[in-house]
Amino acid sequence: DADVTQTPRNRITKTGKRIMLECSQTKGHDRMYWYRQDPGLGLQLIYYSFDVKDINKGEISDGYSVSRQAQAKFSLSLESAIPNQTALYFCATKGTGSTDTQYFGPGTRLTVL
């Protein structure tokens, strides 16, 4: 079984709709991250969480919200989707050690029409 899973893997929605992307991990990591990937821009950090009570904004948090329901689950919501939120979204997890690396999920391809 994969250590970091994301659902759905693909989603097409319309402008104005509320969308939730889910991420689950079995690595036992406290830290979880949401990134979006756009062609030519690499990955940009949306939100990150150190534990269920510690959530922080990343560089591009506008238009997004998150929920850390448990250590293993970190959801990303688009309250009112717009077309420029069409992108590939990745969840990642990391341990607390300074030499720990981030492990990425398979990604969710979101298209907003």
Next chain:
Amino acid sequence: AQSVSQHNHHVILSEAASLELGCNYSYGGTVNLFWYVQYPGQHLQLLLKYFSGDPLVKGIKGFEAEFIKSKFSFNLRKPSVQWSDTAEYFCAVNVISNTGKLIFGQGTTLQVKP
């Protein structure tokens, strides 16, 4: 603000050619450095990482990278590429702090022709 720059956006090579992908970052303090690879339709996988010690690090699949602190660079190399190396490559930097955030470069698409 910290940033990561990958100079080559799209590289096309023939099999057996040598590869070097450039990566520079802007931050004067201590950093951890990473190269991730994303094969078509797949998620990001770690190729190699540098935390400290020998600046020449070896990763999976014959890749290596050299950290040159004076040049703020962490270039990725492979002596002889294969068709299966066709993928997108991302350089990333983690400024040593409590957040663990990664700052990614724009990515380089490598196409290897058989």
